[in-house]
Amino acid sequence: xxxxxxxxxxxxxxxxxxxxxxxxxxxxxxxxxxxxxxxxxxxxxxxxxxxxxxxxxxxxxxxxxxxxxxxxxxxxxxxxxxxxxxxxxxxxxxxxxxxxxxxxxxxxxxxxxxxxxxxxxxxxxxxxxxxxxxxxxxxxxxxxxxxxxxxxxxxxxxxxxxxxxxxxxxxxxxxxxxxxxxxxxxxxxxxxxxxxxxxxxxxxxxxxxxxxxxxxxxxxxxxxxxxxxxxxxxxxxxxxxxxxxxxxxxxxxxxxxxxxxxxxxxxxxxxxxxxxxxxxx
Amino acid sequence: xxxxxxxxxxxxxxxxxxxxxxxxxxxxxxxxxxxxxxxxxxxxxxxxxxxxxxxxxxxxxxxxxxxxxxxxxxxxxxxxxxxxxxxxxxxxxxxxxxxxxxxxxxxxxxxxxxxxxxxxxxxxxxxxxxxxxxxxxxxxxxxxxxxxxxxxxxxxxxx
Numbered sequence: 001x002x003x004x005x006x007x008x009x010x011x012x013x014x015x016x017x018x019x020x021x022x023x024x025x026x027x028x029x030x031x032x033x034x035x036x037x038x039x040x041x042x043x044x045x046x047x048x049x050x051x052x053x054x055x056x057x058x059x060x061x062x063x064x065x066x067x068x069x070x071x072x073x074x075x076x077x078x079x080x081x082x083x084x085x086x087x088x089x090x091x092x093x094x095x096x097x098x099x100x101x102x103x104x105x106x107x108x109x110x111x112x113x114x115x116x117x118x119x120x121x122x123x124x125x126x127x128x129x130x131x132x133x134x135x136x137x138x139x140x141x142x143x144x145x146x147x148x149x150x151x152x153x154x155x156x157x158x159x160x161x162x163x164x165x166x167x168x169x170x171x172x173x174x175x176x177x178x179x180x181x182x183x184x185x186x187x188x189x190x191x192x193x194x195x196x197x198x199x200x201x202x203x204x205x206x207x208x209x210x211x212x213x214x215x216x217x218x219x220x221x222x223x224x225x226x227x228x229x230x231x232x233x234x235x236x237x238x239x240x241x242x243x244x245x246x247x248x249x250x251x252x253x254x255x256x257x258x259x260x261x262x263x264x265x266x267x268x269x270x271x272x273x274x275x276x277x278x279x280x281x
Numbered sequence: 282x283x284x285x286x287x288x289x290x291x292x293x294x295x296x297x298x299x300x301x302x303x304x305x306x307x308x309x310x311x312x313x314x315x316x317x318x319x320x321x322x323x324x325x326x327x328x329x330x331x332x333x334x335x336x337x338x339x340x341x342x343x344x345x346x347x348x349x350x351x352x353x354x355x356x357x358x359x360x361x362x363x364x365x366x367x368x369x370x371x372x373x374x375x376x377x378x379x380x381x382x383x384x385x386x387x388x389x390x391x392x393x394x395x396x397x398x399x400x401x402x403x404x405x406x407x408x409x410x411x412x413x414x415x416x417x418x419x420x421x422x423x424x425x426x427x428x429x430x431x432x433x434x435x436x437x438x439x440x
Contacts, residue, residue: 029344
């Protein structure tokens with residue numbers, strides 16, 4: 001009898017906890033962005049920020065030490081390679097000054113707006129996602145810097161992702177390889193548009209809606225299309241075409257792209273202070 | 282007990298987010314739920330699983346309460362099953378942890394799909410489940426000792 005009593009009490013507790021969870025899930029999902037859950041989360045993240053910084057200060061030297069130990073040979077060859085590249089790059093810079101001036105003139109002429117005239121906030125990546133099911137990183141700037149949900153995040157090389165959550169001291173960025181990430185793209189050579197979607201870590205991004213007749217070449221650069229109501233401004237470089245083929249009897253090409261940014265080694269990023277324009281002509 | 286929870290959370294958010302094997306990392310909050318079930322039975326398993334899940338949810342973008350729901354059920358299930366097993370063999374908790382962790386990850390993906398988070402159920406899911414299972418099983422002996430120590434006082438009556 002006693003055993004029976006105890007197990008019913010356990011079951012009661014379990015049911016209570018399950019119902020609480022379901023209620024919380026419902027409130028969060030139904031509440032959209034601005035609910036009570038959002039503010040609780042913000043509070044928790046801000047409270048945790050100093051702990052995280054301290055832990056990082058302690059752990060970074062340790063993990064760098066071990067990382068260096070295990071990859072010594074790799075670092076040495078990488079160093080040599082980088083020196084060679086730097087020498088090449090110096091030469092290229094000298095040669096490209098003129099080309100750059102011409103490009104600036106052309107840009108002004110065509111009124112193409114790549115990140116140049118959009119204000120940006122530089123931030124440092126302080127943590128990656130603790131979950132196996134979301135590809136995000138956290139940066140050390142938040143609401144006071146003017147960061148809002150939905151803003152694009154870039155590095156010098158191209159698109160990184162977009163802001164999905166902001167608190168006072170932190171912002172969470174969804175990487176473009178996350179399966180829930182979508183971005184309208186334009187092929188730089190043909191000008192044809194499509195939609196690229198994330199497909200997981202280190203996986204190329206499949207591109208949908210590319211016309212069968214379009215000529216797509218490997219290595220072609222793909223930029224954000226910035227079509228009306230798009231979540232990103234036009235002209236941000238996103239990736240390079242990895243493969244393109246037309247399956248028999250299909251209405252679209254099978255195109256995949258590799259991101260230009262090395263997402264596994266993010267350090268500094270820039271958040272573009274840009275939100276989609278509501279007003280359309 | 283809250284101290285152990287906080288310790289696990291800090292480790293999860295600062296150390297383990299760097300650790301990635303085949304694009305999957307360990308999940309010690311799930312481990313905490315499993316171990317609590319093994320050590321303290323269904324009641325402690327469900328309670329601690331719920332607590333571990335809800336604090337982890339604060340730092341995720343998935344709907345709030347999702348991990349809490351999954352972890353509390355996992356803790357309860359492990360606690361109930363463990364009640365009927367002799368604790369003589371040292372490897373039983375390790376195997377239990379492995380199986381429960383794998384099941385927990387798969388269950389999490391299932392529940393997430395139900396509440397409108399698709400994209401989780403892919404072939405990669407099985408890689409994630411295996412990595413989490415193996416890692417948690419390896420760490421289980423230490424976590425067991427820690428949790429047993431922390432709940433030894435008030436919960437001795439139940440153990």
